[in-house]
Amino acid sequence: MPTGQKPIVVVGSVNLDFVTTADHIPVAGETIRGNQFQMHPGGKGGNQAVAVARLGYPVEMIGKIGSDLPGERLRMNLQAAGVGLAGVEQIEGASGTAVIVVARNGENCIVVTPGANAHISPGYIDRHMDLIRKAGLVLAQLEIPIETVQYLAEVCFQENIPLILDPAPAQNLPSSLLRRVRWFTPNETEAAFYAGGESICGSGAPPGVTARLLLAQGSTGILLKMGSRGAYLAADGIEEQLDAIPVTAIDTTAAGDAFNGAFAVGLLLGKTVRESARFAMAAAALSVTRSGAQPSMPTRTEVEQMLAKTVVDPDRQPE
Secondary structure, three states: OOOOOOOEEEEOOOEEEEEEEEOOOOOOOOOOOEEEEEEEEEOHHHHHHHHHHHOOOOEEEEEEEOOOHHHHHHHHHHHHHOOEEEEEEEOOOOOEEEEEEEOOOOOEEEEEEOHHHHHOOHHHHHHOHHHHHOOOEEEEOOOOOHHHHHHHHHHHHHOOOOEEEOOOOOOOOOHHHHOOOOEEOOEHHHHHHHHOOOOOOOOOOOHHHHHHHHHOOOOOEEEEEOHHHOEEEEEOOEEEEEOOOOOOOOOOOOHHHHHHHHHHHHHHOOOOHHHHHHHHHHHHHHHOOOOOOHHHOOOHHHHHHHHHHOOOOOOOOOO
């Protein structure tokens, strides 16, 4: 990387994922037979940090792990991926975990238990302020206490550091937080929750309408992650539907994290917002063709090769 390149700082969760594949996702009260079981390092924060590192960009993680065996495994994995660990501390108790069921069609459902992640406090942010002040961008999610995310947003605003917020898992957010977010990046389900309406899938509200509703809440940029339908970009007077890159999905776990990490990398590499979104879509598309969360993250070479093979219609007009 060029000398003086500002790192991306990820503030968020680090989990160990317990992943079971099955023919379908069970409904309430249903017992089904699984096909395969694996354990993978995960957590939305850890996933996004590894996504950035795999793309060859400097990244620092601010988070917590437990004193258990999963905690040591999580630390070693982040270190092996090239993630800076100056902001990762070990505390007494259990690490965060996620139980994930992946269906044959690649869809998934997830139950997250915070563990050590619940102890990431505003005071912990203060202790690692030196890392944040050196950042070119900060990535955050909602698997840590909301008061910490709100404090982080205020810090980033005061320090003039762009904050990209992945609002998952969806929960009510104060307007004061949203006004401090540069990029708000929900998926379709989350976008419906925050816009207070139906999903933008199928017969729900058009993505442009949803994006404008979200912009009105305070964020200066909206990037809707729409899976196989692509993405919708709304920021700085631009409103545009971006077509998906077609792939055969086998596991959608952490596709949104691959997207967010790559979007941040694209922006700091000097790409335009639209180019960064396409870069992010290619990273996410590659990730769903592989199993697991962090093991699915692509390299920059892989992303650039996919983009080179993807034909974009230069005459396409924004919707």
